[in-house]
Amino acid sequence: MRVRSVIASLTVAVVLAAVVQPAFAAENLVRLNDLIAYPASRSGETVVFEGEAIGQALRQPDGHVFVNVLDDGTAVGVYMTDQQSSGIIGYGGYKQIGTIVRVSGELNVACAQHGGDFDVHAAGVSVIEQPTARETEPLGLRLMLAPIALALGIGQFFLYRRLRSHRHLF
Template structure:
């Protein structure tokens, strides 16, 4: 019985050593805007991975390109891509009818960037389009139109009743 326990322990240890390690185990995780802002002192000046949807058209300047990226938590992070870094073509930017391209940024996080008047930003070292954007349908929903008309009519009636002038009575 004792020998069986030793053999099983050795087999388990060998299995753990030989077992394949996931590829992502050695890679740093992709950070969120919340993580970067809440722990800005920890990440300041360090290389980070940031993935987000392009919110507006990239703004090309003399020394590089600015992009605003959102990772879905109603906040945006400014990313500066210097001229010497290859900038992929951004085909779709987020708006009412479009899902923007999702890009992965490898770059240096700056809590207070001296180069950009104290802005919090990421200076990109590498930019990769992970998921191309697409158009989305936002159909007009008839039930919402009906509710709007009913509520607008009720509001109009309430305003008319409130602001109408009472008729003057003429006494003889």
């Protein structure tokens, strides 16, 4: 009987740990919009956020790189080591969604090391999702409508000129 109660207690503990831990981890994540909106109150704090690596890695002479990370339309420069950036294999652009990363690091509203820039010095970088192709809408309909719109525009121009020459009618 005692063994069953121990097994039941362990089962409940494992289930609770599996459910509560991800919820707790999600609460620690901040949105980049929130960091931008209230920067002074968060300067010097350790922040954790997720986003898409975009553009390209900007190599620094000291063996570090700057990677721009985008989240909900807001991007921030993240200063990290080459080793931390090694998992980022693709950067977002027009044709692809870049590597999704989780960054933890110190928020600097006016970083003295980088000329007063707003940045995050990464303490840890982990890859959440690898790059994927971006879905783009087909241009077929737009290409078909473009000559029609051009013809209508030219027609309106000539109609305007003709009516303008007959001012006495208006």
